[in-house]
Amino acid sequence: MALIEAKNLSKSYGAIRAVNNVSFSVDRGEVIGFLGPNGAGKSTTMKLLTGHLRAESGCAIVAGFDVSDQPVEAKRHLGYSPEGAPAYGEMTVREFLRFAADLRGLADPAERVRATLELCRLNEVAAQTIETLSKGYRMRVGFAQAVIHDPAVLILDEPTDGLDPNQKFEVRRILKDMAARKAVIVSTHILEEVGELCTRVIVIAQGEIRCDESRERFLQRGEDLNQVFRQLTA
Amino acid sequence: MSSPSENPAPKSAGLSAFGAILRREFAGYFRTPLAYVFLAVFNAFAVSLAFFVGNMYEAGVASLDRFFLYHPWLWAFLAPAAGARLWAEERRQGTIELLLTWPVTVWQAALGKFLAAWLFLACALLMTLPVAFTVGWLGDPDWGVILAGYAGSLLCAGACLGVAAVASALTRSQVIAFVTGFLACFILVLVGYGVFDELFAGMLPSGMVDEIRRLGLWRNLEPFTLGLFDLRPAVYFVTVAFSGLGLSTIIIERR
Numbered sequence A: 001m002a003l004i005e006a007k008n009l010s011k012s013y014g015a016i017r018a019v020n021n022v023s024f025s026v027d028r029g030e031v032i033g034f035l036g037p038n039g040a041g042k043s044t045t046m047k048l049l050t051g052h053l054r055a056e057s058g059c060a061i062v063a064g065f066d067v068s069d070q071p072v073e074a075k076r077h078l079g080y081s082p083e084g085a086p087a088y089g090e091m092t093v094r095e096f097l098r099f100a101a102d103l104r105g106l107a108d109p110a111e112r113v114r115a116t117l118e119l120c121r122l123n124e125v126a127a128q129t130i131e132t133l134s135k136g137y138r139m140r141v142g143f144a145q146a147v148i149h150d151p152a153v154l155i156l157d158e159p160t161d162g163l164d165p166n167q168k169f170e171v172r173r174i175l176k177d178m179a180a181r182k183a184v185i186v187s188t189h190i191l192e193e194v195g196e197l198c199t200r201v202i203v204i205a206q207g208e209i210r211c212d213e214s215r216e217r218f219l220q221r222g223e224d225l226n227q228v229f230r231q232l233t234a
Numbered sequence B: 001m002s003s004p005s006e007n008p009a010p011k012s013a014g015l016s017a018f019g020a021i022l023r024r025e026f027a028g029y030f031r032t033p034l035a036y037v038f039l040a041v042f043n044a045f046a047v048s049l050a051f052f053v054g055n056m057y058e059a060g061v062a063s064l065d066r067f068f069l070y071h072p073w074l075w076a077f078l079a080p081a082a083g084a085r086l087w088a089e090e091r092r093q094g095t096i097e098l099l100l101t102w103p104v105t106v107w108q109a110a111l112g113k114f115l116a117a118w119l120f121l122a123c124a125l126l127m128t129l130p131v132a133f134t135v136g137w138l139g140d141p142d143w144g145v146i147l148a149g150y151a152g153s154l155l156c157a158g159a160c161l162g163v164a165a166v167a168s169a170l171t172r173s174q175v176i177a178f179v180t181g182f183l184a185c186f187i188l189v190l191v192g193y194g195v196f197d198e199l200f201a202g203m204l205p206s207g208m209v210d211e212i213r214r215l216g217l218w219r220n221l222e223p224f225t226l227g228l229f230d231l232r233p234a235v236y237f238v239t240v241a242f243s244g245l246g247l248s249t250i251i252i253e254r255r
Helices: A042-049 A071-076 A093-103 A109-119 A135-147 A165-179 A192-197 A215-219 A225-233 B013-029 B034-053 B071-083 B085-093 B095-099 B106-126 B129-138 B143-169 B174-192 B197-201 B206-213 B217-225 B231-253
Strands: A002-013 A016-027 A031-035 A057-062 A078-081 A153-157 A183-188 A200-205 A208-214
Touching (some): A002 A153, A016 A042, A016 A200, A016 A208, A031 A042, A031 A192, A042 A153, A057 A071, A183 A192, A192 A215, A208 A215, B013 B106, B034 B106, B071 B106, B071 B143, B085 B095, B085 B106, B143 B217, B174 B217
16 A cells, blocks of 8 residues: 555646656665755655645545545654754753653653654754754754654655764664664655655646656666756756 | 554644643743742832832722732733743744644644743743732732733733734844844833824724723723623733734744
């Protein structure tokens, strides 16, 4: 069963067609690299899948629940980190994760917070307020709230944006560890991440899917991925 | 860790989401010095307006009606100050995208936020209790009337907060939310004093002008402070409060 299904999703901002008739599905164990230039419709597609925006036409199904008909059910199985990993800056990392755990009504929230701090290596900053953290830690906090309930579906909008190479490696490591049990979509600008992280690649440009294929086939398109990217999104 | 697909959350999850938001929002007021500034300002003005402007002491009457007289003004200013952050801050920080992709309905989130803010205003009001005790020490007031006055003031605060919630839902700036919320509440105060009567008199039948006056905050608070039991002012305050709450929810849902 596909854990994520996008069926003919469309969304406009005024006269601009941000997402145009986008369809794909993601099974358990798949990690989708969601590529495309800025303004291509990556974030909008993710917002439609997570129920933050309402699609004009088409539907999004998460873990078998239609996001607009049964939003709370769908969101229970969804972990989402929006672009820039927003969080309540005045809370400490521990308070914030505890809030996320309580809001989701998790059994034994204290244990989930402990395990998530451990998993995302946030222990040393657990008592700091989020606004005082460096970008690397802040991105990890965004990631942590997305996985605290061990969701079946994980949608991450540029989770490695602005991280140094070590931090990127760390995020990829955590993702790889859990990917086999989940359906994951990761948007990124970094083409190298495709080879290291993803099992499948979807390229989107001007609101339309330009390519949707396995990592192997994508990597066969050419030596120079930047060149491939330019051709696909032109 | 096992997949939550096989372990669905408990059935009371809606309630836990509401409770978590209520607790977070209420505690949020005390995370910054703003809360203490707010409480101090509210108390300073509540007491000094009553004694220095209302001449409560010189009047020599053991009652709090001169104290409550200024509460519509106070709430018109301070409820929007406390309510400005409700949604504007979520928008500015981008956390609204987080909150609304967590398993919580918009109205649960809106109600949790609203009640937390109302509870905070209630704390400010409770801190004025020494005024009541002073009156009790100096004279022999009717405690039922004083209790009714406090209840009325709290309802009045809720009405102003309803207006503030709408203002906050419309913008990502707390300053704009505060100013527009304050202006709207200010108009509700002035309406009761007939400030706009001449303006309306040219446009509306005179009966209507009187009815509009009834929409003023003080008009509805006054019966409480006199110990007159009347359901209409209570219904008025609750209606304004929950219309504001409902409207802010719709605005956020349609974002």
